[in-house]
Amino acid sequence: MDFKKEAIKVLKKALPKQKDYFIEIPKDSKLGDVSSTIAFVLAKKKKKNPADIASEIVKKLKIEGTCFSGVTSAGPYINFYFDRDAISNKIINELLKNKLIKKEKPKRVLVEFFHPNTHKGVHIGHTRNAVIGEAISRILEEAGINVIRATYGGDIGPHVAKCLWGYMNLGLKPEGDKGEWLGAVYALASKKINNEFLKKQVEKINKRLYERDVSLMPIWERTREWSINHIKKVLKLLNIKMNAFLWESHVEKDGLKIARQLLKKGVLKESDGAIIADLTKHNLGILVVVSKEGLPLYPAKDLGLVKLEFNKFKVTKIIHVVGVEQQFYFKQLFKIFELAGWKEWAKNSIHVAYELVDLKSGKMSSRTGEVVLFTDLYEKMLDLAKIEMQKRNPEVSIKTREKIAHKITISAIKYGMLSQSLSKKILFDYRDWLSFEGDTGLYIQYSYVRARKILQKIKSPMRQKIIIERPVEYELIKKMNEFQSVFKEAYEKLDPSVIAHYAYRLAFLFNKFYEECPVIGSEYEGSRLKIIKAYLNVMGKVLHLLGLKPMKRI
RNA sequence: GGGCCCGUGGCGUAGUCUGGAUAGCGCGACUGGCUUCUAACCAGUAGGUCGGGGGUUCGAAUCCCUCCGGGCCCGCCA
Secondary structure, three states, X not given: OOHHHHHHHHHHHHOOOOOOOOEEOOOOHXXXXXXXXXHHHHHHHHOOOHHHHHHHHHHHOOOOOOOEEEEEEXXXXXXXXXXXXXXXXXXXXXXXXXXXXXXXXXXXXXXXXXXXXXXXXXXXXXXXXXXXXXHHHHHHHHOOOEEEEEEEEOOOOHHHHHHHHHHHHOOXXXXXXXXXXXXXXXXXXXXXXXXXXXXHHHHHHHHHHHOXXXXXXXXXXXXXXXXXXXXXXXXXXXXXXXXXXXXXXXXXHHHHHHHHHHHHHOOOEEEOOEEEEEOXXXXXXXXXXXXXXXXXXXXXXXXXXXXXXXXXXXXXXXXXXXXXXXXXXXXXXXXXXXXXXXXXXXXXXXXXXXXXXXXXXXXXXXXXXXOOEHHHHHHHHHHHHHHHHHHHOOOOOHHHHHHHHHHHHHHHHHHHHHOOOOOXXXXXXXXXXXXXXXXXXXXXXXXXXXXXXXXXXXXXXXXXXXXXXXXXXXXXXXXXXXXXXXXHHHHHHOOOHXXXXXXXXXXXXXXXXXXHOOOOXXXXXXXXXXXXXXXXXXXXXXXXXXXXXXXXXX
């Protein structure tokens, strides 16, 4: 139900010639459900007092037969009021049909996200990326799009060479999760490799990797597998199901070939023995594609990747969820697509940029080991959730408690990563994250569980009509009515934080409703039951879009 | 030198695209509310030059200009 359109219909009859009716939704329902500031504009033209104009307009407005029950002028503002019961019935009935979103024509889109490298740890920066990517995937799916989830990681190159150097020379023994342990080896090796002699050794290993030196392959394959297992473990904990794992080692050869072809075609050129893209004409500087050693750099690999992604997966669009620090790089890359004559690929490659997760001490660095690993955060939060569960619900079996604690933890991590705007850095602090109070994932889940519990306990049939007894009921219904426009905004911007912010406002109003409006045994039981059902529909959808599993109990 | 982003109470953050009626919210502090649908909740109090200055406008946190502070990117990492 679009409130603004309803108000425009009424205004149009009295003022047919206007292009814009300056409609807005007042923050405070006391000031109306919809309002117009058109009097300001007309006052200026006619050189009259806006308040007088507003009251003149109001006299001309006819609301009989519309969904409005009143319209008044408050100074220069024209405020429309609904018949709360009637409009609430209309909204709730719409929401109960559960067709909340209009589906688009089916299309195939590839969302590329997460991007952990092998031979390095999976840290909370990767986690933000993964959670954003998954939420974007779900938003697209909700709109009717067929989504391919893919992750693309570096399993070859200097960082792998360093790690392998450490593995072969530092005499360390694998312990615990071997993939995670490799991350530590990488950090230690980075510290040790501090002179030209050792750097040369690492360079040699790197070269042998690209040459697929048979003496190095078993060790590379084995360690790579450890990392991939760890990466899959993290994805499982986050409940993310990837359709494709793409690795640099799969695309680097083809990428190199393409780079050489583009060199021949004159799209790329040679400089100091390297192959570069000279984009200075386009104000995009210079990008080195192949090193003077003849090794494919990141851009070359991306050339191979884009071909694989568009051709193999038959998608019309690729969304790259990658940190904002690579924004300039993606502009360069997409420009190369254009210059190479791949117009469709250039047009349909999108970079969704988000800010990084930093520590209070500064940037995270796998190289120095200055990172918060995903598993560290997860385990600390899980322990806390378990302790709280034990305090609150000691009667519940340990097994059930553990399951619930896991869900609480994942909800908190995901919501925490999503509720901040994409353009804002997350300054990670354990004190903030080790709390399940206030604006957290648990708050959202808690409101949902409360709604569910009431529903379970009610046996009486649903009353046919909504009766608004308390203002909060009306506020909650209006908030639920916003879902479609909120979804549309998130979809158009490819920004899940829009949904997360909405989730909090919605849960906030529900908790208030819960506090103020007894349901079971109340004379409004039937009406409120319907509100709760609608809430479960809307919040259920919202939780899903955020990648959260709706909880049955806490 | 070129480009991008951020700056809102002690801390964190929404609102900025699309200007509108007293700038929302969380944490922290203080106060009150569980024999009542689970209080990881709710209500209330204190706390704000919306980084500074100029401009546009009937009206600016929001648009434009400028300055300040912080972060990121720009030839052989990814």
